[in-house]
Amino acid sequence: MSAVLREADGTPHDALVRRLDAIDWQNVHDDLNAHGYAVIPKLLDATQCASAIALYDEAALFRSRIVMARHGYGRGEYQYFAYPLPDLVATLRTGVYPHLAPLANRWSQAMKIDVQYPATHADFVQRCHSAGQKRPTPLLLRYGADDYNCLHQDLYGEHAFPLQLAVLLSKPEEDFTGGEFVLTEQRPRMQSVAEVVPLQQGDAIVFAVHHRPVNGSRGVYRVNLRHGVSRLRSGHRHTLGVIFHDAT
Ligand SMILES: O=C(O)CCC(=O)C(=O)O
Numbered sequence: 423m424s425a426v427l428r429e430a431d432g433t434p435h436d437a438l439v440r441r442l443d444a445i446d447w448q449n450v451h452d453d454l455n456a457h458g459y460a461v462i463p464k465l466l467d468a469t470q471c472a473s474a475i476a477l478y479d480e481a482a483l484f485r486s487r488i489v490m491a492r493h494g495y496g497r498g499e500y501q502y503f504a505y506p507l508p509d510l511v512a513t514l515r516t517g518v519y520p521h522l523a524p525l526a527n528r529w530s531q532a533m534k535i536d537v538q539y540p541a542t543h544a545d546f547v548q549r550c551h552s553a554g555q556k557r558p559t560p561l562l563l564r565y566g567a568d569d570y571n572c573l574h575q576d577l578y579g580e581h582a583f584p585l586q587l588a589v590l591l592s593k594p595e596e597d598f599t600g601g602e603f604v605l606t607e608q609r610p611r612m613q614s615v616a617e618v619v620p621l622q623q624g625d626a627i628v629f630a631v632h633h634r635p636v637n638g639s640r641g642v643y644r645v646n647l648r649h650g651v652s653r654l655r656s657g658h659r660h661t662l663g664v665i666f667h668d669a670t
């Protein structure tokens with residue numbers, strides 16, 4: 423291959439940045455406004471998914487490992503990355519954030535929450551660090567047969583970015599069965615609604631961490647979201663989770 427071609431192809435980092443730039447973010451915002459989540463098909467290719475799964479066994483990359491059953495979180499395990507984050511994770515975190523911050527700000531205003539988010543992730547994470555939230559929260563999750571993830575919210579301190587991202591790294595029906603991504607919405611004085619989100623390998627889901635605004639007949643109200651994973655019937659399932667705020 424000629425040097426010119428190599429330059430044009432660029433590094434894996436460049437490829438992911440180009441992929442992020444090609445996304446129709448208005449469409450992502452529209453889906454988030456309508457449903458509280460948006461799917462970005464094929465955010466990562468099969469090679470990127472395989473490299474991300476392989477990171478799980480590199481203990482030095484992580485700051486802690488959680489066995490979910492020990493805490494009543496479900497069954498399965500996950501590990502939080504340490505700083506510095508691996509390239510792929512850092513690129514996703516800093517590359518996706520600026521596309522979501524404008525929507526986060528509109529949601530704040532709609533819900534009359536007195537918080538605005540800066541345009542860059544560097545500035546937002548600086549805010550977290552100044553408040554003592556210094557530990558990185560991106561994580562890799564690993565589930566086997568009969569494992570599941572209880573409905574939860576990834577809040578780790580006073581500062582919380584209202585949207586997060588998860589990428590399914592494994593192939594449904596081939597690598598695992600069952601293990602569906604589930605979201606619930608608790609509406610004021612009403613019963614909760616559940617939604618199962620079908621994902622393919624490499625698909626990302628962007629979803630509300632905690633609250634989102636919904637337009638009702640008497641103005642905007644707040645719904646409370648939780649997410650989790652239904653029980654795997656067989657196989658292994660890996661996910662990469664990207665949360666934008668750091669933890670205390
Ligand atoms: O494994 C999943 O799909 C859910 C992961 C999760 O809870 C997260 O990324 O915060």
Ligand SMILES: [Fe+2]
Pocket residue numbers: 574575576649663
């Ligand atoms: Fe989560």
